[in-house]
Amino acid sequence: MFAIVIERRAQEFLKKLPIKSRRIIVEKINELKQDPFPGGNKEKLDYPHPPAVYRLHVSRSFTVFYMIEQEEMLVKIEKIMTIEKAHKRYSYREK
Numbered sequence: 001m002f003a004i005v006i007e008r009r010a011q012e013f014l015k016k017l018p019i020k021s022r023r024i025i026v027e028k029i030n031e032l033k034q035d036p037f038p039g040g041n042k043e044k045l046d047y048p049h050p051p052a053v054y055r056l057h058v059s060r061s062f063t064v065f066y067m068i069e070q071e072e073m074l075v076k077i078e079k080i081m082t083i084e085k086a087h088k089r090y091s092y093r094e095k
Helices: 008-015 019-031 083-089
Strands: 003-006 042-044 054-058 062-069 074-082
Touching: 003 008, 003 019, 008 019, 008 074, 019 054, 019 062, 062 083, 074 083
Parallel strands: 003 074
Antiparallel strands: 042 054, 054 062, 062 074
């Protein structure tokens, strides 16, 4: 089982949310303890440099960006944002 670490900026985002939204996001983050790897609503992003970054969609409203430190059995939650903001900031570009 993986341990979860939520970085400060992600914690600050969570604190500002309504209780129901916060609870839903935390439940989904906790599911990463069992299996943080791609599949379902989890996806490895196509970044050219390590470390690999993964994305978790939460109920069509939020996106969680995280990294996996497999040797330490650790999942680091780097950012949480609305799905709209994530699409604007990290939109796919034509190759």
